[in-house]
Amino acid sequence: MVPLAVTRLCEFWNKPGVAEADFGSVDTATMMKKFLTMKDPSPPIIPKGTLLATPEILPSWLTEEDIEYFASKFSKTGFTGGFNYYRALDLTWELTGPWSRGEIKVPAKFIVGDLDLVYDFPGAKEYIHGGGFKKDVPLLEDVVVIEGAAHFINQEKADEISSHL
Structure with a gap:
């Protein structure tokens, strides 16, 4: 039996719209702050019905201006391009097969x-x-x-x- 976490992860990354909805469930600046400061090596899935915890104070290497810059770009384009990179990994491996x-x-x-x-x-x-x-x-x-x-x-x-x- 496949663990629920694995099933959820596969659905999250591979089914178009699922990850985008997850990331879109909070404002883009909050999502960028969480993504850039996360110290949890597990996949970045937002548990349904929970608030996304972000640090009250940013680390010294990251400013509010950085967050706003990234948020302004991703709020225009969304996260689909980034997710599609991972969705296409099998194709990428196939295309680069001769050099594997x-x-x-x-x-x-x-x-x-x-x-x-x-x-x-x-x-x-x-x-x-x-x-x-x-x-x-x-x-x-x-x-x-x-x-x-x-x-x-x-x-x-x-x-x-x-x-x-």
């Missing part, structure tokens, strides 16, 4: 936040730390996992990122 076993053959360092929802996606940590990533990127010099950072790591931890570069 290609190696990245340049020196590289991988930096990720421990709270990034992509890092916490099922199988990601095993791939990154279990040898699969190193096999695909043979000149991988280092994997850095920054504690307390989420998806917008270059903004959240700018000084720490710069020191690693």
Whole structure:
């Protein structure tokens, strides 16, 4: 039996209109504030009938002007374009299939936040730390996992990122 959370997640991402309705259930500025400041690596689903909790004080790397800028853009276009990127992943994999076993053959360092929802996606940590990533990127010099950072790591931890570069 498929867990309800998995069923809800598949419906959320794959059925056009569901995710858009979820994200559209609150004003765009509130949605942007939540999305940019979330530290929960689970998928960004707004539970039905709940208020979207956002921080009262923004982190130092994010201003109200930033929020208003992003909100002004997304209130014009909506979130469908972003969702369609994820809905088209199977097609993307199909189109890039000829290069699927290609190696990245340049020196590289991988930096990720421990709270990034992509890092916490099922199988990601095993791939990154279990040898699969190193096999695909043979000149991988280092994997850095920054504690307390989420998806917008270059903004959240700018000084720490710069020191690693």
